[in-house]
Amino acid sequence: MSPTVHITSPQHFSQVLSSSRIVVTDFYADWCGPCKAIAPVYEQLSTQLSRPGTITFTKVNTDTQKEIAQTYNITAMPTFMIFKAGRETKRIRGADPKALDQAVKQLAQEAGRADEGGAAAGEASSSGAAWLGVGVPRGYVDVTDQVDVLGLDFLNLDGEKGDKRTVFDGNKPSSLGAGKRKDGAKNDWIESDTDEQLMLFVPFQSTLKLHSIHLTSVIPAEGTGDDEVMRPKTLKIFTNRSTVVGFDEADDLPCTQEIELKESDWDAKTATAKVELRYVKFQNVSSIVIFVADGEGEGEKTRIDRLRFVGTGGEKRDMGKLEKIGDEQGE
Template identity: 50%
Template sequence: MVSPAVEIKSPAEWSSLLDATNIVVAQFYSPSNAASLEAIHVLEHHSQDLEGHGTVLKVAKVNVDELKAIKSAYSITTLPTTMLFQNGKEIDKVAGDNPRRLAQLVEKLKRAVDSAKTEQASGSSSSWKGAALPRGYVDVTDQVELNRSELLNVDTETGGVRVLFSSEKPSALSGGKGTAKDWVESDTDEQLLLFMPFQSMLKLHTLQITSLPPTDDDDDEAPMRPKTIKLFVNKPHNLGFDEAEDLQATQDIELSESDWNKEGTASIPLRYVRFQNINSLVLFVVNGDGDSEKVRIDRLRLIGESGAARDMGKLEKIGDLPGE
């Protein structure tokens, strides 16, 4: 039996749905638009096979002719528009009848439902946050293409790219449980180079870095937190260390002890005008805050807005970004 979509009757009902439900996928439609009505049936069909429908997932439809305030709040200009929300925050949006993008949204929906069901079964949350999100922005870390990301000068006895973007609480904050090292350390010196291509064009507002080195003052080899960082946008591949040293960065960052909160996380505001419409980010850790020869990073989170999706495996060539 096809799972019916919930018809939203008021802005208050919409807000209550977002607050009470882990995952909401919503179709914004008009009864006079045939494509909108067909899209609702397609969405209902996809949702029926998802285990967890009704517990962690709700499918909703919003009549934009009657609920103009909601239409305006989400800048709905094309019908149908499909939006995916998790924990009340927008994580994907497809404007129009775009089969490729809708297929991507459905796959993202399936992963979100699976993750939520796992959380329910374990009684724990996998969406650990090292710091609060800036108001009006969302976590877009899931837009990083992990299989095409590259990390240079990493100690292979520690974790790799995937642990950096894990949503699980770092083991250093959980009593060190587990045998796997769920963090990254540099290898031959204190520098690290990380290349992150994205699944869609992003607008980045904040970079959050969590670093939890051990606090044993007697250990001269203990890794350090990053101190000097350079960021580069829209690179088709990773940089070399010499190139990164010489190249002018999109933004230079200098961290001090006061920038780290009790969770070991630094929230770094980005020069927003320079981080519009970007398809990749290179993070270069130049040095650490101390005398060790190693730098440690436990988690990375990207905060901002996601935009139009691009073809997977292809980086568009973008011209120079304007200055501030």
């Protein structure tokens, strides 16, 4: 049986990209003669070099998976793309067996050297990293250091609580036993003010490919006198906005993705939920707006202790300009 994975949906492709260090993809069409001619060469490479979690060969039918083809701007068949850590590293247009063979075997050699060294590059770079409430999947890294803290704009924030920059603090939240705050210092979390809604505008220093958002929200135990706070429940996410979205505007504006968090999504030890993103919708993200539409519980305020972004980096952008990519919804 061939080890080649036939992609059935954008979500399926995102899952493969996040679960394998190297992904080789053949974008083809059934009516394409050159695609059929080079198919045996591709299958032979797949049979020889596929290794679970390390090198995965995939095929994408551009007629049935038009959204994926459009995302990666596929205009000719066949087109072969090679991804490392979810990021495109090489593209080969046309049926060129020699170029395909050389490119794939070179990557296989690199993967072999990495295995001999004991760890993938992404794992090796984790030492000394910021605190994370849940693990980062292979092939991705914590890209929170790319947040442009000077451009942050949060609406309905309780100014008596923590500063908006504190949710990007790399230290473990104090409420999880990381030590007490100094006298007179603000809390190291944020809360909404007049009601449970929060609007968080987060620009980045470079364009990113986002895989997920790690959201930490520590709810005080009953009887502590702080029973009015609750965790975020419904999130509406907008990408590549030039400014923050108003609350009235957010109700009418189509979002890039809407997520409803359940109680089971929160890790009991770290109070952190991993918000999985539709990876094909978050390929070139220069800014993100997170609208917390409501909270889970009977409280009146929503609390967030930490926000971490997981994905891969991209090109630095002009910090004087934050351009909208595509339409307002990022579609």
